[in-house]
Amino acid sequence: MTELTMPLAAVEDLCLKTLMAAGATAGNARSVARSTMLAERDGIRSHGLLYVPIYAEHVRCGKVDGKAMPVVDRPRPGAVTVDAATGFAHPAIDHGWPSFIGAARANGVAAMTIYNSYNCGVLGHHAERIAEEGLLGLCMTHAPASIAPPGGRAPVIGTNPFALGVPDGAGGAAIVLDQSASVIAKSEILLRSKEGRRIEPGWAIDALGQPTLDAADALKGSMLPAGGHKGFGIGLLVELLASCLSGAVLSKDASPFSGTAGGPPKTGQCFIAFDPAAFSTGFSQQIAALVDAIAGQEGARLPGAGRRRARGATEAHGIRVDSALIERINSSNR
Amino acid sequence: MTELTMPLAAVEDLCLKTLMAAGATAGNARSVARSTMLAERDGIRSHGLLYVPIYAEHVRCGKVDGKAMPVVDRPRPGAVTVDAATGFAHPAIDHGWPSFIGAARANGVAAMTIYNSYNCGVLGHHAERIAEEGLLGLCMTHAPASIAPPGGRAPVIGTNPFALGVPDGAGGAAIVLDQSASVIAKSEILLRSKEGRRIEPGWAIDALGQPTLDAADALKGSMLPAGGHKGFGIGLLVELLASCLSGAVLSKDASPFSGTAGGPPKTGQCFIAFDPAAFSTGFSQQIAALVDAIAGQEGARLPGAGRRRARGATEAHGIRVDSALIERINSSNR
Numbered sequence: 001m002t003e004l005t006m007p008l009a010a011v012e013d014l015c016l017k018t019l020m021a022a023g024a025t026a027g028n029a030r031s032v033a034r035s036t037m038l039a040e041r042d043g044i045r046s047h048g049l050l051y052v053p054i055y056a057e058h059v060r061c062g063k064v065d066g067k068a069m070p071v072v073d074r075p076r077p078g079a080v081t082v083d084a085a086t087g088f089a090h091p092a093i094d095h096g097w098p099s100f101i102g103a104a105r106a107n108g109v110a111a112m113t114i115y116n117s118y119n120c121g122v123l124g125h126h127a128e129r130i131a132e133e134g135l136l137g138l139c140m141t142h143a144p145a146s147i148a149p150p151g152g153r154a155p156v157i158g159t160n161p162f163a164l165g166v167p168d169g170a171g172g173a174a175i176v177l178d179q180s181a182s183v184i185a186k187s188e189i190l191l192r193s194k195e196g197r198r199i200e201p202g203w204a205i206d207a208l209g210q211p212t213l214d215a216a217d218a219l220k221g222s223m224l225p226a227g228g229h230k231g232f233g234i235g236l237l238v239e240l241l242a243s244c245l246s247g248a249v250l251s252k253d254a255s256p257f258s259g260t261a262g263g264p265p266k267t268g269q270c271f272i273a274f275d276p277a278a279f280s281t282g283f284s285q286q287i288a289a290l291v292d293a294i295a296g297q298e299g300a301r302l303p304g305a306g307r308r309r310a311r312g313a314t315e316a317h318g319i320r321v322d323s324a325l326i327e328r329i330n331s332s333n334r
Numbered sequence: 335m336t337e338l339t340m341p342l343a344a345v346e347d348l349c350l351k352t353l354m355a356a357g358a359t360a361g362n363a364r365s366v367a368r369s370t371m372l373a374e375r376d377g378i379r380s381h382g383l384l385y386v387p388i389y390a391e392h393v394r395c396g397k398v399d400g401k402a403m404p405v406v407d408r409p410r411p412g413a414v415t416v417d418a419a420t421g422f423a424h425p426a427i428d429h430g431w432p433s434f435i436g437a438a439r440a441n442g443v444a445a446m447t448i449y450n451s452y453n454c455g456v457l458g459h460h461a462e463r464i465a466e467e468g469l470l471g472l473c474m475t476h477a478p479a480s481i482a483p484p485g486g487r488a489p490v491i492g493t494n495p496f497a498l499g500v501p502d503g504a505g506g507a508a509i510v511l512d513q514s515a516s517v518i519a520k521s522e523i524l525l526r527s528k529e530g531r532r533i534e535p536g537w538a539i540d541a542l543g544q545p546t547l548d549a550a551d552a553l554k555g556s557m558l559p560a561g562g563h564k565g566f567g568i569g570l571l572v573e574l575l576a577s578c579l580s581g582a583v584l585s586k587d588a589s590p591f592s593g594t595a596g597g598p599p600k601t602g603q604c605f606i607a608f609d610p611a612a613f614s615t616g617f618s619q620q621i622a623a624l625v626d627a628i629a630g631q632e633g634a635r636l637p638g639a640g641r642r643r644a645r646g647a648t649e650a651h652g653i654r655v656d657s658a659l660i661e662r663i664n665s666s667n668r
Contacts, residue, residue, distance in 0.1 A: 079442070107443075108411070108445065109443055110412070151633035152633055164571055221536070228561075230561060236509075245470060288576045289584060294483045303567055
């Protein structure tokens with residue numbers, strides 16, 4: 001594998017050009033390109049340039065409507081809803097954003113739900129953006145079903161992550177937490193399946209509900225939730241807010257985020273923002289004391305520390321990327 | 335041990351009488367007595383009559399102000415705050431309730447935070463009460479620190495449970511989820527310590543951060559979160575909402591919920607209610623389909639099923655309770 005160095009701005013440009021070549025509007029492509037750049041910036045390769053050919057393919061096959069115009073509504077003072085119109089999630093989120101943030105400031109708390117949507121990239125970046133507004137953000141997104149309820153064998157919920165963005169009182173985020181409900185990312189099982197490698201004990205069960213170390217059998221069965229029934233409970237919380245409250249399809253009925261089959265997944269997101277100033281004084285001091293109690297311990301680290309470290313490096317030096325991937329993306333644009 | 339049968343109404347009466355004898359006002363005692371009855375009804379003994387002598391002791395020693403008058407404020411249309419004034423959590427919650435529920439209906443979402451508070455009994459009952467209002471409820475409460483961050487050894491967060499109440503569209507709850515961040519309840523480790531029994535692997539670490547099977551060492555060390563760093567992440571989410579947003583003390587600075595030392599714990603709660611009708615149509619049908627996809631699977635069961643089963647039995651036949659406990663409670667009232 002030969003690698004090349006690419007500044008972050010070039011990552012964003014390449015994604016923008018590629019999505020527009022596939023048929024997305026400039027506005028829609030811009031929202032997704034920014035998200036792709038942020039993923040590479042923080043070292044989250046699975047949601048970075050690797051995903052660009054999939055985005056382009058999904059625009060071309062109609063799994064995503066690249067020309068969708070999201071429709072924002074605000075049925076109650078604290079409730080913002082966005083119909084993503086089977087387009088990308090990112091422009092839908094961007095369209096609802098001013099309403100959402102304004103509602104949170106005015107009401108103390110607001111929720112924005114998005115339906116007829118698609119995967120929204122790195123969830124933590126949306127939570128961090130809320131924190132940068134000086135608000136406490138709790139974000140949830142669901143995904144095609146891959147986790148069975150404890151004792152069962154048919155997947156009902158997706159890896160259903162939640163993310164939390166905590167403002168630092170100075171325009172940034174003191175903490176960004178971003179975690180899925182499963183023991184391991186689905187992408188890791190897909191990778192091992194492709195490479196013919198075994199998976200680790202405790203990661204998955206097969207279609208009969210039995211523990212398996214075979215990656216292909218795991219993909220036909222169910223991933224296991226982190227912390228057993230408690231991990232399933234977290235995924236269920238996310239399902240109830242991101243799917244049921246949003247009016248999106250249930251995870252069990254969503255078409256896959258990979259491949260071209262099944263039409264638009266029509267999944268959803270639910271973002272909640274709290275204005276700390278509406279509830280208490282001294283929030284920032286408490287956050288500082290909490291951060292210190294964790295990060296100040298030998299051996300412990302704050303959630304999101306790895307991403308922060310990656311960010312420092314890529315902002316200074318750009319990313320290192322497989323030149324074959326760049327060639328593959330470029331060739332699809334011709 | 336000799337047991338006696340007690341109807342649920344008698345459980346409530348006994349708690350009411352005991353708390354008033356200890357010095358609580360009738361109004362404050364009534365809120366706590368109802369919570370105690372609900373715990374016994376659902377088979378959650380740790381928060382039932384067993385706790386009544388502790389409540390009474392805490393009123394007597396000043397850890398709880400039995401005569402506290404909670405102060406409700408509504409600084410923004412969707413933000414309700416309650417100063418529990420170092421009294422019981424339950425009357426504070428009851429005082430804020432009409433404002434909170436009204437705010438959720440009017441705004442689509444509302445949050446109620448409680449500070450200068452105390453433990454709030456079975457968290458799931460508050461979430462269920464929100465569901466009975468036809469709203470989706472997410473409740474969080476924190477507790478004196480007992481869980482260290484992964485890699486560290488000093489506890490920073492408590493067992494910090496969250497609970498979810500999902501309305502069934504007919505005045506009841508379709509799902510009630512109630513789970514703590516730890517692998518095992520602290521009460522189980524306390525019990526084993528008292529009985530001189532070993533704990534199970536994976537439950538706790540000692541004060542040096544090493545795995546331990548010794549219950550007494552575990553109590554001096556840290557409980558382990560369910561699902562490793564992901565369980566800690568959930569507890570951190572609860573800490574940020576129930577402590578930091580509420581303006582309560584941090585878990586690491588709270589006095590213990592047991593014993594008479596340390597004065598009022600001044601912990602907090604955060605309850606969030608969403609009006610599904612503000613966000614989407616078809617919420618109830620989606621909930622019904624989700625419930626069916628879980629409970630309809632052989633071997634799987636819906637969260638909260640055990641409590642529901644216990645409820646059916648105690649409502650019909652009352653509870654069976656250790657007569658020595660009843661004698662102990664009665665004697666403290668003389």
